[in-house]
Amino acid sequence: MHSRWWIWRTVYSFASGISSVAMQYWEVLLIDQSECFVFKPMLYELLSGEVDAWEIAPRFSDLLANTDVQFIQDRVKLLRPYYDMLTNGCQRSTCAGTVQLESDLLIEYDCIGLARLVLALGAEPKLEGVPGAAEFALPFSTFDDACKVNDDLKLLERKYFGKGYPIQVVVVGCGYSGVELAATVSERLQNKGIVRAINLESTILPSAPAGNREAALRVLLERNVELFLGYFVSSISRAGADQLTEDRMTTNIGEEHDPEKFVVQIQPAERGLQPQSLEADLVLWTVGNKPRLPQLDPCDRPHLLPLNGRGQAETDETLRVKGHPRIFALGDSSPLRDSSGNLLPATAQVK
Structure with a gap:
């Protein structure tokens, strides 16, 4: 009898997880909200024109x-781990838990057989907390994000073509993603x-x-990226929403405020x-991420899965969620x- 794995994936987890279990003749069911696999390290090359979209995001069906x-x-709607199933009953005596998808498809994974549930949903940008960030800043995390940024850059290049005015881009965050994005x-x-880059x-x-x-x-200095280190963004608004005072930084082009510009x-x-105050035609946001763990059912028991302060599921050395075999x-x-129990940065360089 083949063992069964249900995998909700992210980029690196997909590549390593699928290849590992498939080679051992596991029966694998992969669920993802997108029809394409995205190789995130190549998203920057989409902006530089070094690759085409199909090279970054091939279809799962092709792969x-x-x-x-x-x-x-499909998209995961609710997850009910087995502890709750044992308390409230189950459709099958061997049921370890269920996952409900937005299409209302219900998937069970068993507790006495060989089925496993793998959560590898990745992370999403965390834009709340800064006024205007969700409305006016663009994240750079997904393939759709990269396409949006690329399209906006093309529009700005056409808008300013032959006018002698510089396109002003502000990148928030100087971690690995922010640095590479600013340089690109x-x-x-x-x-x-x-290009101006801000870092706390x-x-x-x-x-x-x-x-x-x-x-x-x-690299940043060679490419004339202006660095604002030791700063945090307090708000983002459309230019003209409030008047800039004379002692604040203004645009170099000496024109009146463009309603399509932003003030950071x-x-x-x-x-x-x-x-x-920094004026910008485009604001790119690379700071703050939160895990995409599914909503738990029942909703009034949020600790069915043990979570840390980042919202990640606590696991043992085998990546098994603690208390959920x-x-x-x-x-x-x-x-x-690390060896002292301290959380390491959630970056690809660490992962």
Whole structure:
């Protein structure tokens, strides 16, 4: 009898998880809300024009064509782990839990057989908390995000073509994603644009090895990226929504406020710095992510799965969710800790 795995995937977890279990003749059911697999490290190359969309996001149906993996395009609606099933009854005596999809398809995984449930849903941008961020900033996390940013850059390039005015782009966050995004956009725009990058810490890539940080800083400076270190974004609004005072930073082009422009208000996180206002045609958001773990049923028992402060499922050394022997969590759905038990950064470099 084949063992069964139900996998809700993210990029790296998909690549490693599917290949591992498929080679061992497991019966695999893969569920994802998208019809395409996205190789996220190549999203930046979409902006630079080095690759085409199909190279970044091939269809699952094409990738799995020569395998026995079953694929369902759907979204997870509710997860009911087995502890609750044992308390409130179950349709089958061997049922360890159920997963309900938005299409109302109900999938059971058993507790005495060989079925496993793997949560590998990735993370999504966390834009709440800063006024205007959700409305006016663009995240750069998914294939759709990258396509949106690419389309907006094309529109701005046409809008400013031959006018001598620079395209102004603000990148919020100088972690790995923010640094690479700022460098890529600046390289694309060349002397047709100004890229400004904001970071809360007084340096870029604060968790990176010193050598990597110094190399990245050289690239940003060579590409004329303006760095605002030791600042946090307090709000984002449309230009003209409030009047800029004379002591705040204004656009270099000397024109009246464009209603399609944005104003990014930044506040100092360190002494000796002054509040500033940055005008932008495009605001790109790369800070803050939250795991995409499914909603639990019943909703009044949010701790059926043990979660840490980031909202990730706590796992043991085998990536098994603690207290749930049939559920595993991979990638952004689970944390990694160092030898002292401290949480490590949730980045691909660590994962």
